[in-house]
Structure formats: structure tokens, C-alpha cells
Amino acid sequence: MMEEIFIHRILALFPNAVARKFLLTLMFILVFWVIYFSSKDLEKFLVSLRNPITLNHWNTFRKSFYPEVPPDPEFSPTETELRIKGVMEKLDQLSSTTSTTHSKATLLSPQDTYCRGDQLDVLLEVRDHLGRRKEYGGDSLRARMSSPALKAGASGKVTDFNNGTYLVSFTLFWEGRVSLSLQLILPREGVSALWRARKQGYDRVIFTGQFARGTSRVLSKCGLTLHSSAELCEYLHYCDQEAFYCVKPAHVPCEALTHVTTRNASISYLREKEWILCRRSNMGLEIMKDFTSIEVLPCNKSINIETKCQLGRKTPFPSGYTVKRRWIAAFCKQIELNETKNINDCLKRKLIYLMGDSTLRQWIHYLQKVVKTLKCFDHHGAAIFKTHVLLDAERHILIQWKKHGHPFITKNLFSVKDENYIPREIDQVAGDNDTAIVITLGQHFRPFPIKIFIRRAIYVQKDIECLFLRSPETKVILKTENTRGVSQNAEMFSDFHGYIQNLTMRDIFVDLNVDIIDAWDMTIAYNTDNAHPPDYVIGNQINMFLNYIC
Template sequence: MMPNVTSGYNNTTSAKYSKTTILNHKDSYCVGEHLMVRLDMYDHLGKRKEYGGDFLRARIYSLDLKAGASGSIKDFRNGTYLVNFTLFWEGNVRASILLIHPSEGVSALWAARKKGYGKIGFTGKFLNGTSEVTTECGFNLTRNAELCEYLDERDQEAFYCLKPKHVPCDAFVSLQSYNKPISYLTTLEQSLLKRFKTGIEIPQLFGAIQVVQCKGNKTMTSKECCIGVSSPVPSGFVWQNQWHPAFCNMPRFDTLEQINTCLKGKMIYFMGDSTLRQWMEALTKRVTTLEYLDIYPKEKLQKLLAVDLARHIWIQSKKHGHPYVGTHGYTVKDHSYVARDIDNVAGDRDTTIVICLGQHFRPFPIQLFIRRVVNIRRAVQRLLLRSPDMRVIIKGENIREMEVDQERFGDIQGYAQSVALKEVFRDLNVAFIDAWDITVAYNTKKVHPLNHVVWEEVNMFLSYICCNAKANPM
């Protein structure tokens, strides 16, 4: 039975007193072998933990080689964990295992997430002739007042606003989110989370390990990065600051000619959040012949469109539907859910849809996220039935800053969504770009990673859409 944090800070998991042990210790390891590390967790009184549930992050790295990779963690639910690192490169390799939240903090955050939608508020703007009227909006308005209901009956996606007096519900024009001064955590729980604000390193006695090339060992594959190729965990590694998938041979799109060859004749839809909009911005910076059509001058966060008429390239980036959380307001007149946007795509083998959502769902009960991705899955199934050559790519969430409000936006919320996303799309003929794994490997800790990290995600995307492509550069 896992006690909650109210049983006392001293009974919570301590990184300082926890122990790491290499189970397969050797003087040196071959590239491609595994390093197996056992974790035994203890509390602040030095007593061994008898239950699991800690939120951990494991990574190996070599600073001089600009190399990194995530490790997979198995929780035995008795205070013991097994961390499995794949040794992808040659050299001196160090391991990092962070305790981000003790199990008691995880339990508190999970319980708080389930308690409701009140952490984020929305202000809706309605136009009454030439004057503006604002009102409260959200997913779960319980006041005894007349409501404007914006319902997608097929997918059972609903959003509400308190109806302004003498203004029709159709006059709803824009929306702005804000953080409400609400927490579902107790004072003691909040205090515990502050102690783990940036994660705490679990001490290691073994230091760096030596990895060498061994005769006959094979770590890379010649298989192309194509739709339908399964992605393992870890899905790859960083070396010399470049991403190398472990399950396919990713070509490099480093020159303008290579990118243009890939994109020629393509129609691409980015549907999701700002981490996907970063992909479009990265592409338009490198491909100077892609020009933005400034048809949404005041709504750049909502929709972007860029074209290269000579090469017949068309790229659109559009935000996903409610909830969209941020410092800027946005119009709802062109609002639609991703599932509906997918239904409006005709599609062929030169058309690609990329979907990414998660960051904006973190402050809300996870049922909202799961319902949304299940609806998107159904839309993808319909799309692939009418256009089986269509290319669909799912981008996972990035890890983000540890200093954010953990109850609203912490990575523990994102990790649960990342696991759910993989399960929902597991058996469909789509590609999955594990941005969680990539950003852990790079140790970015930024919701919007630096440009070179974003480009490695884009390079993976180009590999998928141009697998077996025979286009000629112009």
C-alpha cells in the first residue's frame, strides 16, 4: 500500500540514500551491448522503500562526443527498478538517473489531475454589433445560468461559455486562457514538490564506463525509415549532436537540393501545437523558396500557409481545437478539431498529415486527452480507407522545463499522455516520431527545443515522407 505524502516527508523517496548497482559489471563493453543498473530506493530515514511509482528519468551521455540516449526503466513495484541502457557509441560513457518526483509526489499529482478542470480558465469574446462582450468559458461550467454549448455530436467533444445577455451564441469570436489561482494539492504536497523542483541526481559509485568497438558486433540497420517500421525504446541516440534512429537508416537532408528533392510535389498538413509549428518554421528558414501567404496576418499562431509554386510544395500549419493554453488570444471562427480537419483531407501518396498534441492537455483530466486521440485515430482510419497511400505521422510530446508549475504542466502529466498516445496508434499504419525520447537524449528540458534539435526531428519527418521517393531536384 503506497502511503500519501501526508505520512511525512521523511518517509518519501530520497535520491541521496538510494543506491545504484551495475548488474553486468565488466572492465569494458562492446558497442551495442547493454548496461544493466539496479536501483534500490530508500526514504530519508534510510529505510528501504517497499513500493514503487517514483518518476525517474535515465540517460547516458558523453559530453566530448555530444552524445546521449535515454534508458528504459522497469518498476518492480517493490522499491527496486531495473534501468537498461543500450550502449550505442564508443568511448567513455556516463549514466544519469534523476529522481524527478518521489512516488508520494506522483500519487498527489495524479490525484490532483483527476479532480477537475478548474486550474485553467477561459475568457470568451462575443461581438454585439460594434461592441465587445466577454464571458467565462470552459469544459465544465456548473453555474445555474444559460450556456452556449459548442458540441461536436459525432465525437462528443463539447465546450461551453456563459451566454452573454442579448447576444447570440453565434457571436462567439475569440478566446483567451489564463491560470486560475487554484490548486488541488495540499500545502504539504506543494512543499514536497518544491523540494524536487529540478529533479535530484541519484548518486553513483561506478563513474564512467568504457565502451569499445568489438569484432562482429552490429548496431545499425540498413532498413529505410518508412511508414510502418516499428520504433523501439530507446528509439535512437544522439552522436555528434545529430539524431540516429536505432531501427532504421535515416538519410541526412542537409542541403537545399536534398530538401527540395524530397518536398517537390508534396502537400503537408501540420495539425497540432506550437512544437509542430516549430517544424514549419524550421523548414521555411532552410527552404528560402517557400513563401508564406500572409492570409492570416493577425492569427499567425492559429494558421500558417507556405508555398513554393515552382516545385508545387504546399505546407500548412494549423492549431488543434480546445483546449489551447497560452498568453495570446485566438479566433474561434476557423476553429475545428483535428479529427474534423483530417476528414476534410482528400489525400494521396504525395500528401502527408503530421499530428501532435499533448502540452495543452496537461492541466486537465487525462480522459479529455484520451477521448481526443481516440477520435483522431478513428479519423485516421477513415482517411487510410479512402486513401491507403496517404502518409500519417504522429509526433510525441517534448519534455519541458522542470521549473514550470508541476500540477499544471509537469512532465509527469506529459509522460502519461505519451504512453497513452503510443497505445492508441500502435496497430495503425502510421509513423511515430518519439519526440519524448529524442528530447530526453538531447537533455533539452525546453518545451520549444533549440533549432538544431528541432531540425533533427524534421529530418526524421523528411525521411518518412520521402522513403522510396524518386523525385529529381530542380
């Protein structure tokens, strides 16, 4: 009663209606203020105002990428909302990427019975994490069929229709129980991120040069490009404009550079949300995990290939398959050269030059173990990347491996005293009917802008053309890159980079009479996922090479 009399008296002081409304508003604010600051748990009250209202669907999705962070009471509600908005924007972008769970793979023309030699086709429709159909292609996919009990495997062929659908084709090379696999290596958005990041610069790898100064050593920064105001040493090959630079050490001539080593820099050109796509746990995910295996029967069908493996034949994809770890070419008839006598007969009077990275050095180590008559010739030099030479004086066999020029990435110190690029090495080969050159490029080029790789491949191609003019009977074979599986550092070493380089190399050499050992195809079939596959893979690569030259 007293409260009502008090309120009426207060209102009587303000006969104007507008003034009364203003007064009531002030009184409401005053009451709220008293209640607010009389709260026994102020901090809890503040936090409760900031708790976002979320849907369970989004909460589940957020947890997979972003750990829950307790709200900070020092942030204002506005700042919290901005943080929430930022997270939601990232989720919107990630949710539009390809989902292996929601994408749909459909077996075309399913049959009760499959015969050896048949082609099996699967139509893939990719969808994003919200189940929406994607209308563009560009995903990095890898198809493989296998029979673990038979130690059998082969690549599948993926055709991108650039509209969110893909045709995946498998040739049923062998009989038995066959499993199919289709992996999403990277979604289109991850591919685009890697491609953009690769073009950014040359500084992902740190080169350190070692200069001789009397009996001591001086270290200096080096690289394919250097942005420095200091005096530089330029190591330029004038014919092809391939250059390498070092900061010139004080009182040391540029000619005193003897060794180089490298390490990876802590630099990334990927954005935070792009790194999420390129995490190892999000790469190489299986799409066809619900597919049951199929039974392939002989059906009285035989696959007889009478044409001998020889240079000049175009290599299809897949180029072959493996059964019981033996590689079987799908386009030519092989001879098994796996004994010392057979290999010696093939190699007699041969001069073989292996030019490239350590995946070709594996060849020379394998041959030394298998062919006991080949003896190692000490070419001097230190460490594992020196020039390796095998000789058989009685049969006049020489096999030499020499690493390619910069960039060469390794923590091991390697000599540059006799450093040469592959084009210059080719120039020094006389060539004849008993000379063979095997070239591989790629693994060490992945962390750099692709124009470095393209320039090197073009100059190699030009020098092979010159070699064929003076010695057209010389045999030249390109070995493609081995796959290396899902990398811890996808930005630098992803197989996506190797795949692009593989396509680039084939395009540059398409009009030359060179043959290809498709190590990319072979390592997918063997499922080795290692830049340096085991000996049984190396042995089959070498067997294909010997079939070409013998």
C-alpha cells in the same frame, strides 16, 4: 524552630490521617503558587515549559521543510503539543518517500572494458529518508547517458518491478568517455498526488471569450465545463460530442464569439505536504551522482543497419541517440536531408498537414528558414496562432500548420472563427500517396482530467481509420510530446502527465499503420528540458519525418 511548632499545631487540628494528607497537598500547591508568581521573568518561565525536547536527527530534517517559528507565549502547552504533533505527522509521511541519498544503485556485471553496442545494466533499490527499503514501485525516474565533449546523449530504459527495485538499461551507442545519470523526477507519493489532483476538475485554467458587438468587444467567461445558472452558449461538435461553453453576454448572439484567451487560476488540489514533494527544488534529483564515467571502446564491433526508415516499423525505446547534435536512429538507416535541394526533391508534389500545438508550428518556421523556395502564404488572421501556410508553386508543395481545438492554453488572444478539432480536419483531407499528416497532442491537455485527452485521441484514431479506408496510401505520423523539464507548476504541467499521455496515445494507435517520431526520447537525449527545443532538435525531428515520407 518556630516553623516546626506552627506546623505541629496545625496538624493537631486535623487528627484524621486522610485530612492531614489533604492539608499537606494544599500547602504544597500554595508554596508552588507563591514561587511561580514571584518569578522575575514570567514570560521566560512560561516559554521554558513549552520548549520541546527534540533529537538532532529530526531537527535537521525539520529545518529543510519547515522554518523555525518562535513559540507563541499565548498558546497553551496543549496547543503547542498539538502543533508539534501535526508537524511530526507530516514529517513521518515525507520521510517515507524515496530518498536519492539512501537509495542504492548497483552496476550489474561490471567490466574492465566496455564495447560499443554493449548493454549496461544498473539495479536500483529505492529507500526512504530513514533508510528503510521500499516495497513498492511507481517512482517517476528518468535515465540518460551522455558524453558532453561529443555532444552525445541517449535515453536509458527503466523497468519497474513494482517491489522497490528497478532495472535501468543503457545501450552503449558510441565510443568514448560516457557518463550515466538517473534522476528521481517524483517519488511514488508525488506521482499519486498529481494523479489524484488531475482528476479533480477543469478549473485550473480560466478561459475568457471575446464577442463582437458591432465595433466593440464584450468579454465573457468560457470553459470546457461551466457551472453557472446564467444562460450558456454551447459550441458542440455533434459527431464526437466535443463541447466548449461560454456565458452568453447580454444582447449578443452566441455566434459572435471571435477570440479566446486563457490564464492560470490560483487553484490547487494538492495538500500542503504534497506541494513540498512537488517543489522544483525536490524534483529531478540525481541518484547516481557517485558513479564514475566509463570508457567505451570500439572493440572492432560495427553497428550497420541496412533497413531504410519507412512507415510501418515499430519504434523501440530508446529509438536513437545523438552525436555532435545529429540524431541517429537505432532501428533504421537514415538519409541526411539537410540541404535545400535534397529537401525540395523529397517534398516535390507533397501536401503536408501539420495538426497540433506550437511544437509543430516550430516545424513550419524551421522549414521556412532552411528551404528558401518555400514562401509564406498570408492566410489572414491575427497573432501567432493563425493558420500558417508555406507554398512552392513551381514544385507544387503545400505545407500547412493549424492548431488543435480546445483546450488551447495561451495568454495570447487567438481566433476561433475557423476553430476545428483535429478529427474534423482529418475528415477534410482527401488523401493520396503524396499526402502526409503529422499530429501532436498533449501539452495543452496536461492541466485537465485525462479523459479529455483520451476522448480526443480516440476520435482522432477513428478518423484516421476512415481516412485509410478512402485513401490507404496516405501517410500519417504521430509526434509525441517534447519533455519540458522540471516545471514551476508541477500540478498542471509536470512531465509525469506527458509520460502518461505518451503511453495512452501509443496504446490507442497500436493497431493502426501510423509511425511515430519519438520527440519524448529525442528531447531526453538532447537534454533540452524545454517544451520548445532549439532549432537543431527541430531539424532532426523534421529529418526523421522526411525519411518516412520520401
